[in-house]
Amino acid sequence: MGLQKESQFRATGGNGSEANSAEVGHQHIEELNDDRAIGDWKSRFCGAAWRQIIAELLYLVVLLSLGTLALLDAAIAPALPHEGGNAYVSTLLGIKINPDALKWIALWVAGLLGGTVFALKWLYHSVGKGLWNRDRILWRLIVPFNSATVSIFTGFLFSSGAVPFLKNEALDTPLMTLAFGFIFGYFSDNILAALQNLAQKIFGTLGQSD
Structure with missing residues (x-):
């Protein structure tokens, strides 16, 4: 017992x-x-809704494919001697890109990919949980480019030395640039929210009395 x-x-x-x-x-x-x-197992959405869902999916997949193709182009591009380093010749565009410009282009593309992956994640989550609605199309169209813009300007901020906990050389290597760019793009909403909180602490809010 x-x-x-x-x-x-x-x-x-x-x-x-x-x-x-x-x-x-x-x-x-x-x-x-x-x-x-x-x-x-039946879908929550009608045929018209599914047509827009598929269109949004194709749009994001095209952006993801183009961004990946741009990274592959940079990886296989031949390097030519250039002042301050090697210049790269794009096999797709046939133009020469100097190292400094290539770093910021890579940061922008990586941010675009991060924002696209974020939008794709929320697309399948919202469809699966029945939260998808037609008015979110603007969000899905804009987020990848918004993320790319946030990524490159966050890179400018870090490279300027304004952020004390990150060294200026953090974006000097291609892999670190791509990694940070993707993170900046994926978490662009969080970065904008943090900047807004910082601005409110420094400048105050609208309508605040002196």
Whole structure:
């Protein structure tokens, strides 16, 4: 009898952890099935909605493909001697790009890719959970380019030395430039929110009395 009680005690972790684990597991299953009942496979959206969803998906996939193609072009581009380093000749455009310009172009493209991946993630999340609506199309059209712009100007901010915890040389290597550019683009909303909070602390808010 004592052994049976001890085994039950261990099974529950001594504090009801079995029930807690079951509850957490149930919540995890609900998250995976998009709050649908088992066997509920029908789409929430009509044909007109799906046409726009597919159009948004194709737009983002094209941007993702073009950005990836631009990175591949830079990777295979031949290098030519140039003052201060090697210049690169784009195999797609046939133009010569100096190293300084290439760094900022790479940062912009990486930011575009980060914003595109972010928009793609929210597209399939919103469709799966039934949160998609037609008015979000402007958000999906603008976010990749907004992210690219935030990425390059955040790079300017870091390279200027205005951010004390990051060295000016952080963007000097191609891999670091691409990595930071993608992160800046993916989290562009967070960067803009942080800048807004900083501006409010420094300059105050509209309508604030002197």
